[in-house]
Amino acid sequence: MTSPAAPPDSAAGELAGLPPSPAVWCSGLRKRYGRQTAVDDVSFAVARGEVLGLLGPNGAGKTSVIKMLLGLVRPDAGEVLLLGRRSSDPRSRRAVGYLPELFRYQPWLSAAEVLDAHVRLARIPVDAAERRDCLALVGLADRAGDRVGGFSKGMQQRLGLAVALVARPELVVLDEPTSALDPIGRVDVRDLVLSLKSRGVAVLLNSHLIGEVERVCDRVVILDKGRVAASGTLAELLGQREVRLRLGAADGRAEHRLRTAGALTRSGDWFTVALPADDDGVTVPDLVRDLVDLGVRVHAVEPVRISLEERLLGILRHEGPGTEEPRR
């Protein structure tokens, strides 16, 4: 699913009637600040229940895109639909939770009062117990009555997570959700995103921590200089998996057997086989069994997997693309 299913050009009202409207759909977003083009022709979609990672270097336009989705910044061009409604309609944000990159909450209110205010503004009946649970979920249960002004940055970010989650969202937008958190907090956020995903809540995650994105995201959109440099599922972006084998006494028959498994490259007694995308997990065991039957000594079998970080750096440095051409 590399290209978003574009909704028809009809009014948002009609779209609202269709059940599978994406959580986010945007097309042709453009924004200039003075002479600087921050966002240029960005289009993507986040399906319901999907976790989409937004990656890119500083100044790539990630936060600007998020703010345009939420109606905080006016796009110069382009369209946004949130949960099936045009983003110019405030009701489109009815079931949206947002943790901004610059998280700051009313310092004169207590954590519980901040949540109360957001529940009232969201106009969703969330009872006191559920609000307490929400604070407990982010580890602030025993600080509910304390003024936000006395909170550390990490605690404020945790409160921001609670604010994003409190009004039973169907879409959660997290902009650098772990920037102020310690390693335990980061794991908490990862678990939180996975639990949202399991409940069918769509998540748009902007993070510099590529490892985190790789662990939780179904799909990734890579932005560079305001444009979509690449997008796709992790499997698509990371390319085919490979397996490296160190073999002794490999003859022509063994090489022939290796070639039937996938494209082969050889360097000394190391053989690298590119596995098919639809590999169902039996290719490698079968290959090893056959090689042993052929009298080959199998010294090592290593899976080779390019990391998202390597792939991201490759895309940003315009090195050879993988399975998907960068959209330039």
Next chain:
Amino acid sequence: MTALTVAGLTLREAARRRVVWALLVLTVVLLALSAWGFSKLVGLDTDVGTMTSGEARLVASLLLNLIMFGMSLIAAIGTAFLAGPTLAGEVESGQALALLARPVRRSAVLLGKWLGLIAFGCGYVVLAGLAQILVVRAAVGYWPPAPATGLALLAAETVVLLTLALLLSSVVSTMASGIVAVGLFGATWVAGVVGGIGGALGNEGVERVGTVSRILLPTDGLWHGAMNAFQDPVALVQMGPGEGGFPFLSEAPLSPVYLVWAAVWVAVVWGLTALSFQRRDI
């Protein structure tokens, strides 16, 4: 609904920040000093003999206006510096991000802020003003001719200044909006005094300065209406014609047309603020 929630938050902010305490302390000091001063007026020895209670009431009516001006100045500075952080400050700090990402209209958020600030500013002016009137009554037995009208006009003056401060805070930074609002308030008052002097001297050109400034920013016009409601009508007669230059007496009550203009002014400035806030990138 959104507006009421935001108004409640704004009032809570005012209550929990030091603004309220600073205002309270200032007001109590002002009230105590004025009570002491007014109590000394009766039986005061002057060059022309001991002041009678009638004369004391006359002086009291002048002093009441002076103190009320002090009150309106405190309210002006207090609300202007409260209005500044409320829009510009929240946008600058990032507080507005999570708030405006809720299903709310920006105009409703603005209305809430405005209502909250008005409730706070007007509440202060009316309560502190009423306390001052009661202090004067207890000290010298002077009761202004139209205290309710006077207090309402003082409250209206606060509304005008607050609306201006909100407009400024939607276009310039926090600090600048407060300073500019208070500066304009002071400039209009000075222009009003200059206009009064022009009137007293029969110079139409100078008099027009006051008239024009009162139209551009209705704070001084409303203040003159309030003074007229507080002062002893005898004072004008006693001071004689040509008192126009005196900044703490007002010759005539406000015309209904001017009140309508002040209302239109507030509506237009509010509309401009809503427009500017609507278009602003947060």
